[in-house]
Amino acid sequence: MHQTNTFDIPQFDRDAIRRRDPDWWRATAGLDATRILPVWQGNVLVGHNPSSRAIALDGSAPWWREHADWDRSAFLGVQDGTVWGMAALSDAAPMEEHPEIQRQGQFVPLRAAGMVLPPLDAGMVAFARALAWFHDQHRFCGRCGRPTRPAEAGHARTCSDPECGRTVYPRSxxxxxxxxxxxxxxxxxxxxxxxxxxxxxxxxxxxxxxxxxxxxxxxxxxxxxxxxxxxxxxxxxxxxxxxxxxxxxxxxxxxxxxxxxxxxxxxxxxxxxxxxxxxxxxxxxxxxxxxxxxxxxxxxxxxxxxxxxxx
Ligand SMILES: [Zn+2]
CATH class of the missing domain: 3.90.79.10 (Nucleoside Triphosphate Pyrophosphohydrolase)
Known part of the structure; x- marks a missing residue:
């Protein structure tokens, strides 16, 4: 039997070609049908039920953008025709008290999520968390110290100084x-x-x-x-x-x-x-x-x- 390790999702289409269009993600992230996996303080959102699923937000829900700069979102991929993305919510946002969060689920550490979620959900929230970490760690250019901006639908960050122009990518x-x-x-x-x-x-x-x-x-x-x-x-x-x-x-x-x-x-x-x-x-x-x-x-x-x- 073919078996994969937890957090590995070969069945998920990352559709990396779409990252090349500079405007596409920004136009798509806010659509009703787009599913956004939030990451907050390094934790991922999981439903209350013990047989839980990962909880995604509607792309059009205004509240996630109140707490996540576009700067800290990324396109994850496409699954069964649905576009998925992630948003790293501000660490300072009071998400535990947010009524939408309380209604749907709770933020938990990725390890705990890996123990309870179905394999596809576990892999997607792990991917989301990895990109949230990337955006957190590279807000400033490692060469010249100036702020960076997201590129490639959130899969890269480029130095805001055109003289420098250094681009960094998520590493493993x-x-x-x-x-x-x-x-x-x-x-x-x-x-x-x-x-x-x-x-x-x-x-x-x-x-x-x-x-x-x-x-x-x-x-x-x-x-x-x-x-x-x-x-x-x-x-x-x-x-x-x-x-x-x-x-x-x-x-x-x-x-x-x-x-x-x-x-x-x-x-x-x-x-x-x-x-x-x-x-x-x-x-x-x-x-x-x-x-x-x-x-x-x-x-x-x-x-x-x-x-x-x-x-
Ligand atoms: Zn630079």
Whole structure:
């Protein structure tokens, strides 16, 4: 079965060609039929019902434009003939008290939205949030310091000084994420210092300047676990807009067994038996701080589950 990671939406048509028309988005964003996904304080709007959907605003509703400069909106794409966009509402706007918001849903962190929304909705709000972050981070030119203006239907920002004219685009920072295993029935999991209590995950690290994925993988795994890596296999990737990562997932075979951890980054790294992990994977209730695997929205969990299922 074809499977994608949470937040990846290959079925969504980004229709990037339309971004070339400088006036099109501005004329389209305010139409009745256009659906606008709002982002506020980094959070996304989700319906009250537990079987929730992402909540979109009518493009013609005046109130979203009161709180979101056109400057901070973008065209997302087209789904079943409907045009979708996003708007980054002013952080200072009192959105929690807004009657339209209270009636329809609530703003929640993207992680929480990823746990409850259907896959298409989760991917669209993640895309919206990634662009909101981009507009927040690039209000001023990184070269000359002058204000920037949106371009390409909100997918770029260009310096307002024509002498400079520098244009920036949303970036994704690549990170490798790796399930290390031996040739038998053991794999390596660890606890980075940022993880919730009890959670054990695959090892990961950001690609540095001038580094390939495979060189990064061997370096990061050596730093975090002390292990030497032999054969590596690319599995799949996941957009991870917290705020702008791209997780590139691998399985890798260790050619050494002794673990030496980097205590600055890692609290604990160890080998785990497949049969024991299969029991943990089947559990749903945990005591505070008890061993647990990552949540099912993460590529880490999928990399682990694929290895568990393979033996
Ligand atoms: Zn500039």
């Amino acid at each position: 920072d690549p990170a490798v994420i790796v399930l290390i295993h031996d040739d038998h029935d053991r794999c390596v999991l660890g606890r980075g210092r940022h993880l919730p209590p009890g959670m054990h995950s695959t090892l990961a690290g950001f690609v540095e300047a001038g580094e390939s994925l495979e060189t990064c993988l061997r370096r990061e795994m050596k730093e975090e676990s002390g292990l030497e890596i032999g054969e590596i296999t690319y599995r799949h990737s996941q957009p991870w807009p917290f705020p702008q990562s791209l997780m590139v997932g691998f399985h890798a075979v260790a050619t050494s067994t002794d673990i030496v951890i980097d205590e600055v980054e890692m609290e604990h790294v160890a080998w785990y038996e497949r049969d024991w992990l299969k029991q943990q994977a089947a559990r749903t209730d945990f005591d505070e701080g008890e061993f647990r695997l990552p949540t099912r929205i993460s590529i880490a969990r999928r990399l682990i589950d694929e290895w568990l299922d393979a033996g």
